[in-house]
Amino acid sequence: MNNQQRLHRILRRLVRPLRRRIQSPPISVGLDHFDGPTLILIAHPDDEVFCSGLVCELLSKGQEVALICFTRGEGGERGPYKPEDNLAQIRVEELTQAAKTLGLSDPTFLDYTDPICTDGQLGEPEHDSSELLRELETVITTRKISHLVTHGSSGEYWHPAHLCLHRHARVLNRRLPQLQLWTFNAWSASHPIPAVLNQDDATHLTLAGETHHQQRLDSLTCHRSQAEVFRRFGNGSLEDFISLTATECYRKW
Numbered sequence: 001m002n003n004q005q006r007l008h009r010i011l012r013r014l015v016r017p018l019r020r021r022i023q024s025p026p027i028s029v030g031l032d033h034f035d036g037p038t039l040i041l042i043a044h045p046d047d048e049v050f051c052s053g054l055v056c057e058l059l060s061k062g063q064e065v066a067l068i069c070f071t072r073g074e075g076g077e078r079g080p081y082k083p084e085d086n087l088a089q090i091r092v093e094e095l096t097q098a099a100k101t102l103g104l105s106d107p108t109f110l111d112y113t114d115p116i117c118t119d120g121q122l123g124e125p126e127h128d129s130s131e132l133l134r135e136l137e138t139v140i141t142t143r144k145i146s147h148l149v150t151h152g153s154s155g156e157y158w159h160p161a162h163l164c165l166h167r168h169a170r171v172l173n174r175r176l177p178q179l180q181l182w183t184f185n186a187w188s189a190s191h192p193i194p195a196v197l198n199q200d201d202a203t204h205l206t207l208a209g210e211t212h213h214q215q216r217l218d219s220l221t222c223h224r225s226q227a228e229v230f231r232r233f234g235n236g237s238l239e240d241f242i243s244l245t246a247t248e249c250y251r252k253w
């Protein structure tokens with residue numbers, strides 16, 4: 001996180017109580033709002049876990065869902081893999097398998113490099129904004145996407161690559177009138193893992209329930225290289241993480 005992002009984060013925290021007070025009551029919508037092809041746009045292989053319940057739900061209703069990943073996640077943790085192992089290739093295979101387990105076709109990977117995390121500083125991929133917007137706009141128009149689901153306004157836990165996709169999705173939302181933008185991990189006071197929530201995003205759609213528990217768990221288990229990350233988030237096993245995130249909250253923009 002650079003100084004500008006740090007300042008932005010502090011300012012958000014200062015105005016948050018006021019924003020919550022003046023925020024209009026959230027609209028509450030149902031899944032029937034998803035009435036056309038949906039594109040899930042994530043920064044790294046494994047981020048799809050934040051909306052895996054929605055993916056299962058839409059696919060079970062016969063909706064079309066596609067998955068695009070910004071990077072191959074080569075900057076992430078290696079888990080049980082050795083330094084000489086090709087982490088990008090491993091994570092491509094992990095996401096492909098995780099997507100298949102959810103019932104999705106092979107994900108599309110955009111050709112951006114996930115920077116290696118140094119001194120605990122996460123980073124965003126080097127990119128040209130206009131080129132990234134052009135690539136995303138092409139996918140959206142070619143595939144006639146009507147719903148885009150991506151990272152929230154705080155990048156969940158202020159991950160620069162998540163924030164980067166959120167910013168670009170907001171531009172596309174303004175540019176393409178037919179496109180409806182949704183972001184995951186919206187704020188819910190009762191969520192058991194508040195550290196992964198976007199505190200400024202009001203919830204407009206809540207998906208509650210355990211219906212897709214096993215499928216979500218099987219899918220997350222495919223991310224062998226990242227298992228430890230989710231164990232830490234859930235303060236327990238992968239199954240604990242899946243149980244704690246059974247309820248998914250979305251903001252509509």
Ligand SMILES: [Zn+2]
Nearest residue numbers: 043044047159
């Ligand atoms: Zn991520």
